[in-house]
Amino acid sequence: MYNPNSINTLFTLDKCFHRALKNGHVFRYAEIEAVTKVLSCKTHKLGARKYSCSNKNCSHKKHVFNTCKSKLCTSCGQKATERWIATQNEILPDCKYRHITFTMPEQFWDIFKYNRALLNHLFSLAAGTLLNIATKKSLIIGIFAALHTYGRQLNFNCHIHLSLAEYALNKQGDLKIFSFKFSELMKQWRYSVIHLLRTFYPVIILPPELAKEGYSPQSWNSFLNKHYNTHWNVDIAKTTNHKSHTAKYLGSYVKKPPIAAARLADYAGGDVTFNYLDHNSKKYKDLTLDQTEMMLRVLSHVPEKHFKMIRYFGFLSNRLRGSLLPLIYEKLEQNISPIKTFGFATMMKAFLKVDPFKCILCGARMVYTGFIVGLKIGQLVSAIENIVLQRPI
Known part of the structure; x- marks a missing residue:
């Protein structure tokens, strides 16, 4: 039995994605790109931004890896949801x-x-x-x-x-x-x-x-x-x-x-179990599917x-x-206000009560100093087999 902590497990455990390819399943390009992005999220593959402490007497540096912004990503999906809701609240009467x-x-x-x-x-x-x-x-x-x-x-x-x-x-x-x-x-x-x-x-x-x-x-x-x-x-x-x-x-x-990662109860013997709210009984039930079937349902x-x-x-x-x-x-006597945008730091402060740009050593501000170029999505998609097997590209 394996308890997942992210949806990435669905595509990588037991080489599920690779096995589906070998069995002749034809994936849409959008599906392949989505999986590629999710498995590359917050890794060196997508590049990073470099930050250094503004305190001249502090040597602390950090890299913030770029995110994938894929619909399949639980982290990026949450941020995209909050941004979209904020935008609609400014636009809608x-x-x-x-x-x-x-x-x-x-x-x-x-x-x-x-x-x-x-x-x-x-x-x-x-x-x-x-x-x-x-x-x-x-x-x-x-x-x-x-x-x-x-x-x-x-x-x-x-x-x-x-x-x-x-x-x-x-x-x-x-x-x-x-x-x-x-x-x-x-x-x-x-x-x-x-x-x-x-x-x-x-x-x-x-x-x-x-x-x-x-x-x-x-x-x-x-x-x-x-x-x-x-x-x-x-x-x-x-x-x-x-x-x-x-x-x-x-x-x-x-x-x-x-599906949220929290609903994936466990992986056991090649099967995946998740819970759902039954429409008729109004009670939560468990459903067990073959891992490949589960993956294909998500990707559809x-x-x-x-x-x-x-x-x-x-x-x-x-x-x-x-x-x-x-x-x-x-x-409606409604004021027109500019649309607010929520960046990485703002959302971290709102949800985790953590300022990501505060130096963990001296408390000074971290400032942007450059970036590390990542691979293009096209390059990553061409190497999808290596990515799903978690091999270096």
Whole structure:
């Protein structure tokens, strides 16, 4: 039995990554790059910054290794989450928000897993259910949406989390409370996803379990029609009272790894056990998977390179926020303040109560004196086999 203290163990213990490669598994480039970054995080491979004590009578020096900023990294994910939440708290209008979750039948999950380009469409399809209603009312609403791809057992379960601002702008530039019929959302969302899958049928890659359903256009349409006539869950949560609640909720989904290292209970005999909260019983349960299967589940949630996990619509969109947000701030009597950035030292002080730039010998300030050049990510990826086996490059 082995008790892990980081997610790195999942990729290195028993040469799991190497074994998957030998067994013929084809990894996406984004997955290989993510693993490479995580295993190189805070090591000489990514380079370092050099610091020296400002006290001339003190000889203390230190190297701060660069971080990977990968979505799989628990440390970098935490820092990215705090930065993102801080940014949203400065950007978002201070009002109530309605949180809505758009789901789909589980038979569709693997279709999007095999055809990740289709994930781009889910944002606009979900937001479109509300934007269409707003357009009919001649209102401009504010939406930000996040893609979530994993279920509690780390299975691929793609759905959209969407937050809607309470207020909308009318043509006169006045704020109005935006209301809508909840029942309309499910029908529009269901129709839009079915239409998407119907349209892209000639070019999509189907998972093996849907080979029969996708054999011909007729069988495919019959399969889609069957699910079109079922109820799809569109969960509308209670309104949050403050923007920070919404930012914190969504931030935990989009910036952190799909599983925290603390949930990995143990490694034993080639298996990995982790705990999860059962949706039905509301109790924590243990699930044991083969280490390779566990690794592949985690990696399946790595987004493609440059894929945006969060999208903005309406007056929160990049196209409109510059002209409309100042007007909304004014109406809500909300002050516009510059976006605060949180660096390494600030976060260390906030969370660990430690000043990393205080000399441990004399208490003076450590000052930046230079850097050590690390390898480029492309170079590290080309040496992935050596990295996962923890050999020097």
